[in-house]
Amino acid sequence: MGDTAGMAVPHFMASGMGGIRTAGDLVARMEYSQNMKIGKAKEYVAKKLGISTLEIADEYIMRGLREDLKIGVVTGVPGAPRGIAAKMNIERLLDIKINSCEIFREMTKR
């Protein structure tokens, strides 16, 4: 689907979790890695974050929490982990393995 203003934006506004703006990437990882349906995936992530399932899609709460947990933020913050570094912190937070992190570890093994 193209037409970003007519597809990506309205879908995000209508029901999207918001990705790394909130905890959408984390919930997605639980759906895909564990076949969890949305309710169960949200409960798992909320429990790991120590907040409610309502709060995990609240950008006011998640912006600060993501920076504290070093799991990637949407704004440009010098020194804040992103990419592989943020994903390694997500692995520990969610108790999962992420493919690109596994490959990175393998590449840096001595």
Add this chain to the structure above:
Amino acid sequence: MAEYYTRMGDGSRVLMTKEKILNDIQAGMADAADMGGLPDLTPNDIEKLFEIISDRNRVVGVEPGNEVVLTYDIGQLDFTGDNGNSGNGVDVGRMESALLHERALGADTFELAHADYSIKPVKPVISNEMQTMEEIQNEIVAPYFYGAMPNAGLYYAPDGPYGNPADLMREFKIDEAMAAAEATADHLARDIEYVATRLIAAGADGFNFDTTASAGDADAVGTFKGVSALRKACPDAYINVGMAGESVMGIHGSIEFDGQIVAGTYPHQQVKFAQKAGANVFGPVVNTNTSKSLAWNLGRAVTFIKECVKVAEIPCHVNMGMGVGGIPMCETAPIDAVTRCNKAMVEIAKVDGV
């Protein structure tokens, strides 16, 4: 009598009364129920659907707490593609596109794509795709897939090595047409394994199979076989299987996956093939009828998808692009229609994602 602004399936505006909207919802629902042998929507579902469609606001959204995960097709082609993909024609890089979706457009997941967005043309440039995947994985945080259409049509003459079943059937060469479809399914499965395992080795979180069965039942069987092989080779890969239509076309007619004929199946049956093959998430599709109203199309689409979600053991991310999921079939889908269809799928059909 009060009238409400709503849409036709081609995107044009139309004014409808409450009675007309309700009649169309019920007619769309009845069409799906009849085709798929599905239960009707409940009276509460129908009332809620009317409330969503008749909302006086330009855009609508789900209640806080009902948010879902979004997945995408065509990757960066939404920016770079031509109008065949409703693309913007802006030649932005694939890294920039991925990071803009992650950090500026609220994407929960995203994907890398080849300009031709099909499995077959990726093969000659696989090293290039692996290199780009590795580079973007170093920067992105959200789950990042590789996406492509199985697109079995590229394996038939004049584009591929096998006879074209449509041409062969016109010549009454039925056995040859079926043999060509079977050979194509096996070739597609081999190519899926070749392409997908290499991209997973380059760090991809997973693979998004988009518009599965666009070339009919052999396309579907080839994809399910390829997904099975990928699952075996990469047990932890995230696999998304999205369909092309609400019913699988019987180009072969009797080709099977897991001992079941695939032709003629509907979303609540297709999901079982995807589960068996090893998909983590299934993307059901219901096509839009451009001659009918949004109310008719959405009533029909929600009826199909609600049953699919109900029987699915894996999450379902319903396809909601132009011309699917109740959304009008036009190049620039109206945002009033898009948000109404989105809310209905999340709060009535109870999808796990879009």
